[in-house]
Amino acid sequence: MRPSLLSIIGLALKANVALSLPQGPPGPPGPPDLDHLQPFSTFSNRAIYTPPKGGRAVYPRVAELRDGTLLVTASVSGVAGPGNLPSFPIFESKDGGVNWKWISNLTDQVNGWGMGAQPAIYELRQSLGGFKPGTILASGNSWSNNGTRIDLYASTDKARTWQFVSHVAEGGRPNTTNGATPVWEPFLLAYDDELIVYYSDQRDPKHGQKLAHQRSHDLRTWGPVVNDVAYDEYLARPGMTVVTYIPPLKKWILVYERPVGNSSSHGVNYPVHYRLADDPRKFDSAEPIPIVINTANGTVAPNASPYVVWSPEGGPKGTIVVSDADRSAVYVNTAGADQEKWEIKECGQPEAYSRALHVFEKRPERLMVLGGDTFDGNGVGALIVSVLDIKKLLEGDKPGPTPPSCKAI
Numbered sequence: 001m002r003p004s005l006l007s008i009i010g011l012a013l014k015a016n017v018a019l020s021l022p023q024g025p026p027g028p029p030g031p032p033d034l035d036h037l038q039p040f041s042t043f044s045n046r047a048i049y050t051p052p053k054g055g056r057a058v059y060p061r062v063a064e065l066r067d068g069t070l071l072v073t074a075s076v077s078g079v080a081g082p083g084n085l086p087s088f089p090i091f092e093s094k095d096g097g098v099n100w101k102w103i104s105n106l107t108d109q110v111n112g113w114g115m116g117a118q119p120a121i122y123e124l125r126q127s128l129g130g131f132k133p134g135t136i137l138a139s140g141n142s143w144s145n146n147g148t149r150i151d152l153y154a155s156t157d158k159a160r161t162w163q164f165v166s167h168v169a170e171g172g173r174p175n176t177t178n179g180a181t182p183v184w185e186p187f188l189l190a191y192d193d194e195l196i197v198y199y200s201d202q203r204d205p206k207h208g209q210k211l212a213h214q215r216s217h218d219l220r221t222w223g224p225v226v227n228d229v230a231y232d233e234y235l236a237r238p239g240m241t242v243v244t245y246i247p248p249l250k251k252w253i254l255v256y257e258r259p260v261g262n263s264s265s266h267g268v269n270y271p272v273h274y275r276l277a278d279d280p281r282k283f284d285s286a287e288p289i290p291i292v293i294n295t296a297n298g299t300v301a302p303n304a305s306p307y308v309v310w311s312p313e314g315g316p317k318g319t320i321v322v323s324d325a326d327r328s329a330v331y332v333n334t335a336g337a338d339q340e341k342w343e344i345k346e347c348g349q350p351e352a353y354s355r356a357l358h359v360f361e362k363r364p365e366r367l368m369v370l371g372g373d374t375f376d377g378n379g380v381g382a383l384i385v386s387v388l389d390i391k392k393l394l395e396g397d398k399p400g401p402t403p404p405s406c407k408a409i
């Protein structure tokens with residue numbers, strides 16, 4: 001969580017008082033399919049959702065359901081629903097991301113604070129807490145001047161309606177100053193008959209911020225806070241956990257940003273690091289590894305709000321793909337996470353704060369890149385998506401043409 005983010009995300013705090021907002025559906029439907037794309041094709045920069053003027057979508061997240069349906073959500077500022085509170089709009093695609101429709105808003109049902117930022121969305125593939133496989137779980141940061149809460153919601157009707165399940169973690173009001181006590185940025189993973197909720201935690205007086213998780217068997221009672229990434233150096237603020245599995249390595253990878261005060265490393269203030277572990281509950285003892293890429297023109301380091309996915313394409317070890325906040329390019333590794341073997345590849349979609357990546361389960365040669373606005377709010381305010389062929393990405397091919405619909409944003 002970056003210091004100035006509160007000012008740009010358009011907090012519930014502000015939305016309550018400052019904004020007079022349009023009601024109605026969450027923006028116009030997707031753009032007409034001018035390029036007549038085939039279902040499950042590749043394409044660049046299609047708009048899923050364009051907020052009304054003054055609105056911004058950031059921090060998109062995606063879940064693929066067992067039947068291949070894609071669900072996408074994002075945090076939206078400058079647009080509020082009932083009670084003038086922010087919520088997470090949910091969009092659905094049945095054709096691999098070519099066409100999208102809005103299906104629901106995930107609203108705060110318990111705090112009166114709204115769902116301010118940092119959504120997470122996930123399909124359960126096992127029974128857990130009385131919920132059947134196919135239940136959609138979602139989380140996010142419900143915040144106000146009175147606190148931050150990472151809450152868990154469930155949908156048993158494919159994200160049409162939502163029910164509150166439990167508070168996972170609670171902290172002080174949003175404040176990125178070290179010494180304040182908020183929680184941020186949940187990430188969901190079911191593992192070994194438990195749900196793991198990873199998040200960023202400023203409540204431990206030993207650390208400006210650390211990454212931790214809590215686990216539950218029943219989705220209602222939560223176990224102790226377990227550290228994932230906590231540095232002895234108080235000023236370090238590791239943030240923004242994303243975790244995925246790398247089958248050929250039989251290891252889990254956790255990516256995070258690692259600012260330390262105002263220091264910079266390879267020219268960036270929020271250098272992206274990763275850790276590898278045999279068990280996704282045991283990252284704390286794993287070695288931190290920075291991503292640094294040597295190019296003909298010197299070193300390049302990704303900066304801030306990383307995301308990570310793995311695809312079996314690209315060789316025996318497949319391809320790890322990482323994104324950051326500062327480049328349209330993505331960072332790839334086909335050498336089993338070897339620290340020396342990262343490469344940078346252009347993906348053709350503008351840089352954005354906390355992009356999401358997705359590898360289609362049934363078409364693992366395809367990479368989806370989802371983005372919204374940049375951190376500073378000078379990028380694309382809409383929620384946009386590209387689908388790339390990973391082989392072509394690795395070969396360095398330029399992605400397909402940009403449909404005209406995206407230019408007007």
Ligand SMILES: *[C@@H]1O[C@H](CO)[C@@H](O)[C@H](O)[C@H]1NC(C)=O
Pocket residue numbers: 022023024025026076079080081082087089104105
């Ligand atoms: C969904 O949220 C949008 C704001 O993002 C709001 O305009 C719309 O009224 C909401 N829809 C419903 C059905 O609550």
Ligand SMILES: *[C@@H]1O[C@H](CO)[C@@H](O)[C@H](O)[C@H]1NC(C)=O
Pocket residue numbers: 111112113144145146
């Ligand atoms: C914050 O807490 C105060 C004191 O309990 C209460 O009066 C106020 O309504 C709360 N505001 C919100 C947004 O929860």
Ligand SMILES: *[C@@H]1O[C@H](CO)[C@@H](O)[C@H](O)[C@H]1NC(C)=O
Pocket residue numbers: 175176177178179180181
């Ligand atoms: C943010 O936290 C710092 C450290 O605890 C505190 O000094 C400051 O007053 C807080 N700011 C706000 C606006 O709450």
Ligand SMILES: *[C@@H]1O[C@H](CO)[C@@H](O)[C@H](O)[C@H]1NC(C)=O
Pocket residue numbers: 235261262
């Ligand atoms: C970062 O730099 C700003 C401006 O120089 C200063 O006010 C702040 O105390 C510094 N923060 C840290 C953690 O060093």
Ligand SMILES: *[C@@H]1O[C@H](CO)[C@@H](O)[C@H](O)[C@H]1NC(C)=O
Pocket residue numbers: 295296297
């Ligand atoms: C290195 O920088 C030059 C000048 O900006 C540019 O033309 C060239 O494409 C760059 N090479 C690589 C490998 O990035």
